[in-house]
Amino acid sequence: GFPMLPSESSPSPAPPPNAEAGSSSTSANNLINNLPDSIKEQLSSAAVEHIRAEGAKLFETGKNILAAGQASPWHLQTLCFVGGFALCTTGCLGFINILNALSFVVNPPAFFIELYLIFFGFITMVVEMPPVKVGLISKPLDRFKNDIHQWCKFLTLLSGRGCFYIFQGTLA
Numbered sequence: 522g523f524p525m526l527p528s529e530s531s532p533s534p535a536p537p538p539n540a541e542a543g544s545s546s547t548s549a550n551n552l553i554n555n556l557p558d559s560i561k562e563q564l565s566s567a568a569v570e571h572i573r574a575e576g577a578k579l580f581e582t583g584k585n586i587l588a589a590g591q592a593s594p595w596h597l598q599t600l601c602f603v604g605g606f607a608l609c610t611t612g613c614l615g616f617i618n619i620l621n622a623l624s625f626v627v628n629p630p631a632f633f634i635e636l637y638l639i640f641f642g643f644i645t646m647v648v649e650m651p652p653v654k655v656g657l658i659s660k661p662l663d664r665f666k667n668d669i670h671q672w673c674k675f676l677t678l679l680s681g682r683g684c685f686y687i688f689q690g691t692l693a
Contacts, residue, residue, distance in 0.1 A: 598649050601686065605645025608689060612638030634692055641689050644669065648676050 556564075616635040647666050675681030 595651075598651065601682070602646055602649040604686070605642045605649060607642075608645065609639055609642030612636070612642055637692055638689075641685075641692070644676075645686070645689070648682065 612635050616632075616639065647662065648669060650662070650666070652663070670677050676685060
């Protein structure tokens with residue numbers, strides 16, 4: 522027969538008087554180590570199957586989110602463009618702020634971070650801007666956008682732009 526597992530009605534052994542907070546995991550490890558190998562294998566295979574099932578669910582959810590973003594990209598494109606504009610605006614305001622007039626002398630990294638915010642906000646606006654077909658700016662802007670896509674190929678992918686936006690968020 523199988524050995525009996527401790528039930529809720531059976532008293533659990535009392536921890537030693539000098540036991541610390543980590544002793545509960547130690548007693549759990551001792552309990553698992555005392556189980557027969559066949560039960561350990563069953564627990565292990567059940568855990569692996571559970572992890573696989575949850576991983577498949579997570580993967581499917583990610584695919585659905587990606588498909589929704591690609592099915593109607595103008596919503597995301599508009600939000601990202603507005604975010605780039607806001608980033609560029611806050612960078613400009615931080616750059617010309619009277620209180621930051623001595624920023625370069627006192628804190629040079631903050632001065633350069635404001636410049637990076639302006640630059641990355643402008644890049645975001647150009648990458649997310651819908652095609653412009655009117656005016657004198659359309660050809661240079663399209664050429665600049667093509668150059669960005671040529672030299673920064675990760676910005677042509679949704680995941681690449683997402684990582685770029687996360688990086689921008691760490692700067693702000």
